[in-house]
Amino acid sequence: MIGNDVIDLKLAAAESDWRRKGFLEKLFSGKEIAMILSSAAPDVSVWNLWSRKEAAYKIFNRTTGMRLFNPLYFECRDLSASSYVFFAGQTVFCRTEITPDFIHTVACEKTEYFQHLLTVHQSEITKMNGLPFFEKAEKPHIATVSHHGNFVKCVSLVGNGLNLDLAVQGPVDGTFLGDLK
Numbered sequence: 001m002i003g004n005d006v007i008d009l010k011l012a013a014a015e016s017d018w019r020r021k022g023f024l025e026k027l028f029s030g031k032e033i034a035m036i037l038s039s040a041a042p043d044v045s046v047w048n049l050w051s052r053k054e055a056a057y058k059i060f061n062r063t064t065g066m067r068l069f070n071p072l073y074f075e076c077r078d079l080s081a082s083s084y085v086f087f088a089g090q091t092v093f094c095r096t097e098i099t100p101d102f103i104h105t106v107a108c109e110k111t112e113y114f115q116h117l118l119t120v121h122q123s124e125i126t127k128m129n130g131l132p133f134f135e136k137a138e139k140p141h142i143a144t145v146s147h148h149g150n151f152v153k154c155v156s157l158v159g160n161g162l163n164l165d166l167a168v169q170g171p172v173d174g175t176f177l178g179d180l181k
Contacts, residue, residue, distance in 0.1 A: 001059045001157075002058075002059065002108050002113060002144050002157050003056060003057065003058025003144050004058070004144045004146045005051040005054035005104070005146045006102055006148050007103045007104075008102055008148045008151050009043075011149035012047055018046045026071070027053075044103070048103055049076045049079070051104070052096065052105050056074050057074060059107055075087065081096050081097070090109075092109055093109075104151075106144075106155055108157075113157055115159075118134070118155070118156045118157075119153075120156050125143050134154075134156035136156075143157070
């Protein structure tokens with residue numbers, strides 16, 4: 001599975017005051033907050049970590065069918081361009097691109113999936129059972145779509161021998177996330 005997230009940095013700066021009381025605590029662990037506040041660019045670090053959590057959540061959602069999101073359940077341990085997100089005993093691998101205008105993260109369940117990623121245009125994405133797919137050679141491939149402000153990023157997992165189940169894979173189990181306050 002794959003997930004992605006894009007953040008328009010100008011829009012995020014205009015619409016979200018992450019410095020307001022309680023904002024960081026709702027989204028980030030104490031260790032993540034310390035990383036943000038000690039970084040050279042805290043504004044970028046907030047959205048860097050947030051984009052990783054969102055990309056990982058898309059994998060979680062697609063594999064479980066659950067549409068519940070508790071950002072504190074997803075843990076980032078560093079700010080490097082290639083990193084990991086940990087949740088519910090699972091690790092996903094992330095690659096994050098940071099530009100002056102946007103942050104874009106792609107998350108994959110397996111590192112070898114990165115070599116099978118294809119950037120596609122939004123018009124090439126179709127939905128089946130509410131999930132995004134990219135069709136190539138009359139075969140559907142898992143896709144992920146993210147848009148924020150002026151940016152849209154669509155990525156598909158395309159390759160021979162990947163042996164992916166294209167449906168929602170896991171059962172919907174309300175206890176999986178624990179307490180969702």
